[in-house]
Amino acid sequence: MMKIGIPQEVMTGEGRVALIPEACESLIKAGYSVCLQRHAGENSGYSDLEYENCGVEIVATAEQLYQSAQLIIKVKQPLDQDIGYLTNRHVLFSYLHLAADLGLIHTLCDIGLTAIPFESIADNNGALPLLAPMSQVAGRIAAIRGASLLFTNRGGRGVLLGGVDGADTGRVVVLGAGVAGSHAVAVLAALGAKVDVLDLDAKKLESLKRLHPMIETHLSDAQRVETLCQDADLVVGAVLLAGRRAPVVLKRSVVKQMNAGSVIVDIAIDQGGCVEGIRSTSSEELCYVDNGVIHSAVPNMPAAVARTASQSLSSAILPYVLTLAGTDFDQLGQSDSVQARAIHAAIAIHRGEVVDEILQQELAVEESLLI
Ligand SMILES: NC(=O)c1ccc[n+]([C@@H]2O[C@H](COP(=O)([O-])OP(=O)(O)OC[C@H]3O[C@@H](n4cnc5c(N)ncnc54)[C@H](O)[C@@H]3O)[C@@H](O)[C@H]2O)c1
Structure with a gap:
């Protein structure tokens, strides 16, 4: 069972938080441990106390957060301030937009972590329930x-x-x-x-x-x-x-x-x-x-209405976070759960290897241009 960590967002003007207290309460009731970087919810109007009252552990710094948690639930892709804390034991679940930033793919592969973009989660009809x-x-x-x-x-x-x-x-x-x-x-x-x-x-x-x-x-x-x-x-x-x-x-x-x-x-x-x-x-x-x-x-327009956006994002991702935290990672693809299979199909980078076919193609084009 992976411990869940919610860091403070660092992109300019970003006030969203990936999971609001209500969602954290559901995770904790389901038996998971959740930690939050101090003040991460404040720009969305959620105090540390509200999280603590739901059973969330508050940690003082980003360094402590990334050390303590394995499953990192973020809103936006990691920037320079986050990158140094990520290691090969982390599973990163957030918006990533990797096709627009091949440099980030190389960085995440060098770290050796696993990355699942919110925007790649698709339902049976091909709709994108975490981008929507x-x-x-x-x-x-x-x-x-x-x-x-x-x-x-x-x-x-x-x-x-x-x-x-x-x-x-x-x-x-x-x-x-x-x-x-x-x-x-x-x-x-x-x-x-x-x-x-x-x-x-x-x-x-x-x-x-x-x-x-x-x-x-x-x-x-x-x-x-x-x-x-x-x-x-x-x-x-x-x-x-x-x-x-x-x-x-x-x-x-x-x-x-x-x-x-x-x-x-x-x-x-x-x-x-x-x-x-x-x-x-x-x-x-x-x-x-x-x-x-x-x-x-x-690139982060919803940050302008951080509270509305955090509430909406949090309720959309919650079922997937519950599944991801509780399923053996290597069994996701074989699971009966629709969410587990959607997560499996959305994995972009697995333990430092690009597994998404579209990204593999984009990287091949990049490589051919360098020759
Ligand atoms: N800037 C932000 O803060 C922010 C926030 C959320 C979403 N987005 C982005 O908004 C974009 C749209 O997302 P969405 O959820 O509406 O996607 P969507 O898949 O629901 O809609 C995209 C539409 O574009 C159409 N399309 C594709 N190529 C086209 C072309 N050449 N000409 C005309 N139409 C074309 C598709 O047929 C589809 O209907 C995405 O890039 C998404 O990442 C940005």
Whole structure:
């Protein structure tokens, strides 16, 4: 039985905690030991005392946390501050986005640990139940952020997305009709914006159109992206090819045709971004301007609503943490439990070896480019 450790997140602006006290209580009642790095829950409004009252052991430092626990449950991928504490006895369960950061794969392999990305856990229908809650949050934030960056005092083109009598309605293009895209659409449609949504999946477009009859939906191709995006006030990037680096959907040449003060919010930045050449921004530097267009690409968008996001993430991962902590690691693939088999299929790195086929392909491409 692996002892569970919840470290404090270190990414800029990150206030989420992977498991809230209620979830820890369930784990402890099930017989597991849980430790938490001091203050890890505070930015989500959960005090150390609340955790202690549930039976969680509070440890003072990250070093103690990583020494004490074997199963590390984190929100975001480990950064330099965490890396030094990880060893080959650790199992790391967190968002990792490894296809967008091959350097991190090499680092985790050198350590010799086992890593399971939240975003690779799939259900029987191919849906991603541990990515979905944060995609819901990020999609909703993208709409709100995009709307506010369009304000004149934020450097935007001074467009109110919903429009008013006698004025133009704001035009928004959403790239991707998946979880993040459809949650962005829900807010944008409620604001009254003119929304065009593009995806490669006709069924997803149809069901989104049924929910929001006022939007326009289109099968995505380069020409359509160019035609719609060049006139948009706001473009929201929300595409995903599961396990892979995000595809470039919005080319630089199209961004250059967009109006000064228009806005791009690229949610897919955690997988490398779907806008050509876009770079990460953060809660401290929310956006930058390039070719007159405002670019926002925060890899941890849900951190802005840390309490909501922690609650939602914690309840989604809890069944998987219960399974992972209690199952012999080498038996996961043979288990009757759906969760155990999903965890087994999602393992990216096992004891220092890359076992995920997509990542193996990405590394092979990297190697061939080095020759
Ligand atoms: N920045 C953040 O804080 C944050 C938070 C949560 C999720 N995300 C990211 O948001 C992205 C979307 O996640 P999701 O859960 O909505 O994924 P999803 O799988 O539910 O939806 C992605 C959609 O993109 C579509 N797609 C793929 N290639 C396309 C293309 N070339 N053109 C048009 N559509 C295309 C797919 O058909 C799918 O419908 C992911 O990269 C995810 O990691 C980011």
